[in-house]
Amino acid sequence: MTVLQKKSHNPIGHLTPEDVEQIGVELDAIRQSVIDTRGADDAAYIRKVIATQRKLELGSRAVLLVSMFPPAWVVGTAGLAVAKIIENMEIGHNVMHGQWDWMRDPKIHSTTWEWDNASPSEQWKHSHNELHHTYTNVIGKDNDLGYGIMRVDEDQRWVPLYAAQPVWNFVNACFFEYGIAAYDLELGKNLATKERRQDPDFRARAKVTLKKIRNQMTKDYVIHPLLSGPSFLNTLAANATANLIRNLWTHSVIMCGHFPEGVETFERRSIVGETRGEWYLRQMLGSANISGSKAMHFMTGNLSFQIEHHLFPDLPSNRYQEIAPQVQDLFRRYGLTYTTGSLPRQVASAWKKVIRLSLPNDFLGRNKGASVTDLPTSETAREHAAA
Amino acid sequence: MSLTAPSKPSTRAARPSLRRRFLRLAERATSPLLPADYLDLFDPLRPGADLRGRIVAVHPETADAATIVIRPGADWAGHVPGQYVRVGVDVDGIRQWRAYSLTHGPRADGNISITVKAVPDGLVSTHLVRESRPGTLVHLEQAQGEFVLPTDGGKFLFVTAGSGVTPVIGMLRNLFPVADDGVVRLARSAAYDIVVVHVAPSEPHSIFIDNLRALDDAGLIRLVARYDDEHGVLDVADLETLVPDLHDRATLACGPGGLLDALQRHHDERGLDLLTEQFRATTLVVGEGGTVDFTGSGTTVDADGATPILDAAEAAGVLMPSGCRMGICFGCVLPLREGAVRDLRTGAVTTATPGETEGQGVPIQTCISAAAGACVIDH
Numbered sequence: 001m002t003v004l005q006k007k008s009h010n011p012i013g014h015l016t017p018e019d020v021e022q023i024g025v026e027l028d029a030i031r032q033s034v035i036d037t038r039g040a041d042d043a044a045y046i047r048k049v050i051a052t053q054r055k056l057e058l059g060s061r062a063v064l065l066v067s068m069f070p071p072a073w074v075v076g077t078a079g080l081a082v083a084k085i086i087e088n089m090e091i092g093h094n095v096m097h098g099q100w101d102w103m104r105d106p107k108i109h110s111t112t113w114e115w116d117n118a119s120p121s122e123q124w125k126h127s128h129n130e131l132h133h134t135y136t137n138v139i140g141k142d143n144d145l146g147y148g149i150m151r152v153d154e155d156q157r158w159v160p161l162y163a164a165q166p167v168w169n170f171v172n173a174c175f176f177e178y179g180i181a182a183y184d185l186e187l188g189k190n191l192a193t194k195e196r197r198q199d200p201d202f203r204a205r206a207k208v209t210l211k212k213i214r215n216q217m218t219k220d221y222v223i224h225p226l227l228s229g230p231s232f233l234n235t236l237a238a239n240a241t242a243n244l245i246r247n248l249w250t251h252s253v254i255m256c257g258h259f260p261e262g263v264e265t266f267e268r269r270s271i272v273g274e275t276r277g278e279w280y281l282r283q284m285l286g287s288a289n290i291s292g293s294k295a296m297h298f299m300t301g302n303l304s305f306q307i308e309h310h311l312f313p314d315l316p317s318n319r320y321q322e323i324a325p326q327v328q329d330l331f332r333r334y335g336l337t338y339t340t341g342s343l344p345r346q347v348a349s350a351w352k353k354v355i356r357l358s359l360p361n362d363f364l365g366r367n368k369g370a371s372v373t374d375l376p377t378s379e380t381a382r383e384h385a386a387a
Numbered sequence: 388m389s390l391t392a393p394s395k396p397s398t399r400a401a402r403p404s405l406r407r408r409f410l411r412l413a414e415r416a417t418s419p420l421l422p423a424d425y426l427d428l429f430d431p432l433r434p435g436a437d438l439r440g441r442i443v444a445v446h447p448e449t450a451d452a453a454t455i456v457i458r459p460g461a462d463w464a465g466h467v468p469g470q471y472v473r474v475g476v477d478v479d480g481i482r483q484w485r486a487y488s489l490t491h492g493p494r495a496d497g498n499i500s501i502t503v504k505a506v507p508d509g510l511v512s513t514h515l516v517r518e519s520r521p522g523t524l525v526h527l528e529q530a531q532g533e534f535v536l537p538t539d540g541g542k543f544l545f546v547t548a549g550s551g552v553t554p555v556i557g558m559l560r561n562l563f564p565v566a567d568d569g570v571v572r573l574a575r576s577a578a579y580d581i582v583v584v585h586v587a588p589s590e591p592h593s594i595f596i597d598n599l600r601a602l603d604d605a606g607l608i609r610l611v612a613r614y615d616d617e618h619g620v621l622d623v624a625d626l627e628t629l630v631p632d633l634h635d636r637a638t639l640a641c642g643p644g645g646l647l648d649a650l651q652r653h654h655d656e657r658g659l660d661l662l663t664e665q666f667r668a669t670t671l672v673v674g675e676g677g678t679v680d681f682t683g684s685g686t687t688v689d690a691d692g693a694t695p696i697l698d699a700a701e702a703a704g705v706l707m708p709s710g711c712r713m714g715i716c717f718g719c720v721l722p723l724r725e726g727a728v729r730d731l732r733t734g735a736v737t738t739a740t741p742g743e744t745e746g747q748g749v750p751i752q753t754c755i756s757a758a759a760g761a762c763v764i765d766h
Contacts, residue, residue: 038480055428098717098752101720104481109750110720133715218418
């Protein structure tokens with residue numbers, strides 16, 4: 001992709017400023033319809049998911065106490081991996097978004113939730129809820145575009161480091177929870193200079209992260225293996241495998257959110273003075289869904305409804321599926337592309353981009369990247385986008 | 388953390404350390420959650436759990452009032468008749484807290500009961516009377532309140548209005564329990580001489596009137612029932628006529644603020660003892676804009692009805708947590724301890740009344756909330 005403002009064919013060029021504001025009005029109405037009907041059924045849903053997840057985790061860990069028996073190892077590892085995925089995605093990510101704050105239950109609240117992941121929720125909420133969800137797909141503002149270690153857009157400048165980005169991406173996928181923790185700490189930036197390394201705020205945050213990682217590791221790699229007695233090594237391997245599966249799965253799902261072909265990116269300047277309608281439009285074009293079964297949606301924490309999630313990050317995740325047809329209809333009526341595809345297709349598309357952009361834009365003449373000459377006038381396009 | 392049972396002084400010195408070690412191990416095994424988060428799945432009423440209760444029965448009292456019998460968690464510390472309990476109930480999925488008088492003395496079965504009158508627009512009272520079902524889990528706090536009878540007897544006048552009868556019923560049931568064959572006369576209750584002036588809009592709307600009549604018939608209390616539709620609204624000056632030995636009695640009154648205020652003036656003028664209990668002390672005024680008090684810094688900010696509290700506070704020099712400034716990231720959430728705010732996107736009003744929220748108040752997003760009346764924010 002190339003920032004939308006530089007494309008020869010502007011996908012929102014046909015929209016008038018009034019259209020954009022009308023899109024905002026219609027989306028506000030969809031949001032309100034969910035808020036108006038939010039209630040006991042939704043509360044029962046999240047409580048059931050949390051109770052089920054905890055029982056699954058307990059059960060899996062109990063089975064792993066005898067993990068020296070191969071069937072127990074397989075069942076326990078699979079159960080624990082699923083439990084960790086549900087905890088991170090359908091529960092943790094969404095609770096931390098404040099999707100369930102309306103219940104006023106202090107135990108299921110964005111201000112109190114701590115998730116089964118290396119990154120402390122405080123730091124995740126800052127980098128994810130605040131930065132990524134506000135500046136979605138704005139080059140230079142949204143670090144989720146490549147996480148600072150990869151180039152996923154033609155308009156990100158190529159440096160030789162990116163040549164190895166398919167490797168980085170795979171390594172990051174395997175250790176994704178630590179990648180997230182490092183990312184939330186802005187480790188690359190903060191370790192770069194002595195001054196930054198010694199910044200008291202950074203040091204305090206790093207201390208919190210290290211403590212969280214220590215607690216996580218103690219649980220998975222010391223306590224539970226010890227409790228397993230003679231199955232020590234088997235449980236250790238099982239927990240490591242469950243964490244690996246969780247890492248690979250969450251990494252794949254998250255790659256599908258913003259990296260597949262068809263997703264638009266935006267120039268930094270284009271969001272100056274952005275209206276609510278324009279913000280909505282950017283979320284619509286900057287996200288991609290994953291199509292699939294109910295079970296697949298659940299296991300992605302309903303991030304398969306990435307477009308709906310980015311439009312309404314604080315609505316309960318169990319309601320995204322229900323509003324998706326209305327959102328899709330809105331895309332159709334305004335002549336916009338609702339990017340979606342099956343999980344294998346979207347994962348392949350995202351990987352293809354990571355591999356393709358590991359090389360400079362004009363390498364072998366394959367990448368038709370942006371250059372100033374492509375533009376009719378970048379200013380006009382920008383105004384369209386901002387309109 | 389709430390896994391341990393209260394430690395017993397008789398245990399040997401080695402025990403607590405062992406327990407502590409076990410506890411630390413359990414915490415490490417469940418991190419980042421707590422062992423309690425898992426135990427709650429199986430036994431939410433166990434010792435050491437957050438205080439909760441399970442509704443075991445709902446008995447209708449009148450057309451719009453019901454007594455809810457609750458089995459409290461193991462750590463329920465008991466109560467004195469006349470005290471109230473704060474109950475957290477999920478209504479339409481939203482946790483709401485209200486205070487209700489306990490309407491029994493300590494019961495043999497260990498249960499507690501509250502009697503609730505469904506008031507018009509009363510979200511929680513209507514839910515409890517009409518929707519609550521046995522088996523539902525509710526959240527509790529320990530019993531509180533100074534509105535209790537002296538234990539050594541004496542001459543008393545109870546003045547109760549509407550559901551203000553509930554704490555008094557708790558006291559009377561404790562003094563004069565009712566068995567299948569009628570009221571039980573207890574030796575400890577002989578020292579009490581009680582008159583009840585009970586005020587209600589009309590007889591059918593009078594909660595517990597049958598209980599009061601039964602006690603009156605048995606000669607254990609003297610009941611003066613006053614119905615607005617029959618006798619007119621009670622004038623406190625008439626009390627001296629209704630209760631000729633008023634001056635010999637200590638008065639305990641529970642009811643709406645207007646009645647209690649009038650009674651206070653009346654008794655002050657005559658130098659009489661009065662103990663009152665009022666359930667709702669404050670009426671929330673919802674308007675446009677208002678003052679916002681920040682409890683931590685002691686700052687008061689004037690905020691208009693169109694400006695987010697975050698902006699108004701920052702303009703006045705208050706250092707505020709903030710994030711996206713558009714209502715999506717939840718980085719600016721602070722507890723509204725008291726008052727009303729309006730969501731600038733939807734117009735929805737959120738209110739917080741002290742005593743009706745959990746902890747420090749209702750968490751609100753300051754970046755999209757404007758003051759809708761005077762507010763107190765915990766920050």
